[in-house]
Amino acid sequence: MKLICSKNLLNDAISMAQKAIATRSTLPILDGLLFEAEGDTLTITGYDLETGIECKIDTDVIIPGKVVLNAKMIGDIVRKLPEEIVNIEVEANFIIKITSGKAQFKIKGIEAEDYPKIPIVEEAEQMQVSQRVLKEMISQTIFAASSDENRPILNGVKVVADNNRLELIAIDGFRLAIRREEFKEELPAMSFIVPAKAMQEVSGILDPTDNPVKIYPSHNHILFDTGSVKLVSRLLQGEYMDYNKVVPNEVMSQVKLRTKDMLNAIDRASLVINVEQRRFPVTVENSDKETLIISSQTDLGEVHEEILIDLEGENIDADYNPKYFLDALRNIPVESIYLEFSGTFGPCLIKPVEGEQFLYLVLPLRR
Amino acid sequence: MKLICSKNLLNDAISMAQKAIATRSTLPILDGLLFEAEGDTLTITGYDLETGIECKIDTDVIIPGKVVLNAKMIGDIVRKLPEEIVNIEVEANFIIKITSGKAQFKIKGIEAEDYPKIPIVEEAEQMQVSQRVLKEMISQTIFAASSDENRPILNGVKVVADNNRLELIAIDGFRLAIRREEFKEELPAMSFIVPAKAMQEVSGILDPTDNPVKIYPSHNHILFDTGSVKLVSRLLQGEYMDYNKVVPNEVMSQVKLRTKDMLNAIDRASLVINVEQRRFPVTVENSDKETLIISSQTDLGEVHEEILIDLEGENIDADYNPKYFLDALRNIPVESIYLEFSGTFGPCLIKPVEGEQFLYLVLPLRR
The missing domain is CATH 3.10.150.10 (DNA Polymerase III, subunit A, domain 2)
Incomplete structure (x- = not known):
């Protein structure tokens, strides 16, 4: 294999293919990227036996061929090369010579035959x-x-x-x-x-x-x-x-509120909770039809938060793992949402005020 | 203690005083910050028994007093408070109530008497x-x-x-x-x-x-x-x-080069070296009066770099731990420098081309 290519294209392709490389692989060859030069294309592949990523870049292929290179090492080298033009050449015994300007590297490659094959998916129904x-x-x-x-x-x-x-x-x-x-x-x-x-x-x-x-x-x-x-x-x-079975058909209380108000209140209420431990909940209850109280109480302290709401239906009083609300609320793309409660032991639904773009459901904790 | 202050001032002062807190302290009280309210000033102090940092902010002190609060917790709370106005009040049993808008926290404080005293330095000669x-x-x-x-x-x-x-x-x-x-x-x-x-x-x-x-x-x-x-x-x-004794008086070779050229070449040469291990050096030698060769060779591969120089004096050939050069070269504030060598076993000096703003010295590795 012998080719001349662009440092920037090469760098982007390596970074992309690296995403498929497991952080801790069982086989050294799986820490590598497969480089295949043919026609006027260099194909770079990363594969962890579950996910494979393949990137193609235009290159000047002088001698076609293939080789596997340690992903981290080739990535670090290419990123730091001094010039935009990069020469890559496989010498005897899978020694790879990489040259760019006055910088020259020789690193050991691995035989490409041993690299696992990515399953071929027919490009039919799409x-x-x-x-x-x-x-x-x-x-x-x-x-x-x-x-x-x-x-x-x-x-x-x-x-x-x-x-x-x-x-x-x-x-x-x-x-x-x-x-x-x-x-x-x-x-x-x-x-x-x-x-x-x-x-x-x-x-x-x-x-x-x-x-x-x-x-x-x-x-x-x-x-x-x-x-x-x-x-x-x-x-x-x-x-x-x-x-579909876990989503309740009947709702006892519906609350309209600003996504950010709920996110910030639960975020602060979590400050006295070790969020990874599920045993400390936040309590969500209403004091009147316009005020939702979010509170928590642990060894570390207590937090009491109030947010403005519109409540329709019965009063609310339930305990939740705050992490589940935070994950959803941080990713909700709209300003205002409905929370729909089905009593102290039923799930809480998070829905957009209009349409059905998303639906989140959080189960309460047992009291 | 009871006071009203600005969230932003409080946040900045806590962040500053936190710098003095050890990541792992031996006494729980050393994980805390000392809050002292007196006159119209809140003083926040962090101290790890070696370094103490004290920040003063203007506040509205209603009842003077002092208390110690866990630095991480009070820092997280203040950062996330909803409003710019913050009320802090010490209740019975060192329970601290922090209120801002509709958010209210109660956390446990520690008696301030137990907080170690920062040594007093007389503000005399300065x-x-x-x-x-x-x-x-x-x-x-x-x-x-x-x-x-x-x-x-x-x-x-x-x-x-x-x-x-x-x-x-x-x-x-x-x-x-x-x-x-x-x-x-x-x-x-x-x-x-x-x-x-x-x-x-x-x-x-x-x-x-x-x-x-x-x-x-x-x-x-x-x-x-x-x-x-x-x-x-x-x-x-x-x-x-x-x-002063380790700086040689006589120099065998002087090289003028661009700081960045040397930095980049050694940085790339380090890619085949585990920099923490000192046993793999970079070799610095000249091929002629205009070219410095920086190279390394390890289990992982080899690198050969050439940079443009002006050499006066004898030829150069010595081995160095690349980390020592990198630390210095990354922090050098001028474009061009002199390297002064005293043979294969003498130190290498790094100096500015003009003046004596800095001097770095790196000892070679034994061959």
Whole structure:
């Protein structure tokens, strides 16, 4: 392999492919990136056996070939090279010579034959959506995915397309996040569950622009293609929780409030709570139809907060893990929301005042 | 104690006093800040038994008094308060009530009597210098102070004032940093050694402006006073290393080069070196009078760098720990420097092309 390429293009491609590299891999070769030069293209691939990211850049290929290079080392080297033009050449025994201006590196490569193959996803049935919209939808749901290894199916984000609507769903047994988006175009009907870790990486390859990302699901895998970057992930298989069942049909109290008021009050109430411990709740109750009281009391101290609301229905008095509210409230894209309570032991729903763009559900703690 | 004050002033004062709090203290009271309200002033003090920082803010004191509050907790609370006006009141049993708008906190305080007293430094003989200049001088020397507990005197930064000149010196046995500044005004002759940790905190209380900081040394302690903030540190006592002796009088080779060229070349050469391990050096040698070669060779690979120089004197060929060069080169405030070599086993001096604003010395590694 021998090629001449741009430092900046190379740097961007390495940074992107590195996202697929596990922080602690079991095989040294999985700490590497696969470099393949052919035609006038250099393809750089990172793969942790679950998610693979592949970036292509235009280069001047003098001798085609391939090699695996330690991702961290090649990333550090390329970032610090002095000139925009970079020469890369594989010498005998997989010694890689990298030259840029008066700087010359020789590092050891690994034989490319041993690099695991990323599953091939046929580019057949596809869906195409705005990168910015999908990126937002991921960030507004992914925090609610479970990390409990005993329920692996809930470690994924469920994606459902139907008619003009796309839905992302995450649920961990204590809370639920649904984010919906309506499109002008009809979407092909499809449904699949992407591991949350891979979904985080999908978010990383998406731009905050309306450029499209093409999505190709197959039986076991899914391909996200932005044009310059391809990401392949395995899919989770199995029965997902029937989340529609946990959403109550009847509501005892409905509260309208400003998202920020609730976020700030719960954030402050958490200051006396070790949020990782679930045993200290915040209590949410109303003093009258216009005032919601958010309070907490622990070994460390007590906090009492009041926020302005419009309450319709019965009085409220329930305990919650503040983290679940904070995760949702920090990601809600609208100024005002409804909270819908179903009594002291029923869930609390968080909804937009208009439409059904999102739905969050938080279960109360036992008293 | 009962007072009304500004959230922003309170927040700034707490952040400043927190700098003196050790990350892991042995006594819970040392995790606290002392709040003292008297007259129309609130004084907030942090002290780790070595360095104390005291900040005064104007407040409306209704009932004078004092109390100790956990620094992290009061800091987090004040930062997140909703309104600019903050009420603080000590209730029975050292319960502290903090109110701002509709947010109310009650946290436990600690009796102030148990808080250690910061040593009083008499404000007698003093020196006054620009905060910006002292801040720069600290950052350009402090990295060379030793952290070896067997030579505690070298864990300090030596400060020497004489005539119009101020000098800061740090030395760890392998390298030396001297930073000098000439002032228009005569400085009082004085010399003292401040623990490097405290010197770091001094840097933290200084503004990057030419507002003066007053410096009052006593036998055992030193007081830095910026007007709004006072910092008291103990001084290190003992015989400091005679650093003038380690600077060679005769030079075998002198090289003129661009600071950045050397910094970038050594930075890249370090990419194949685990910099914390000292056993892999960079080799510095010249190929001709105009080219300096910086190279390294380890298990990970090899790097070869060439930079443009003007060499006078004998040829160069010596090995160095790259970290020592990087620390100095990153903090050098001029574009071009001289390196002066005294052969393969003598030290390398780094000097400005004009004047004697700084002097760095790096010892070579044995071959």
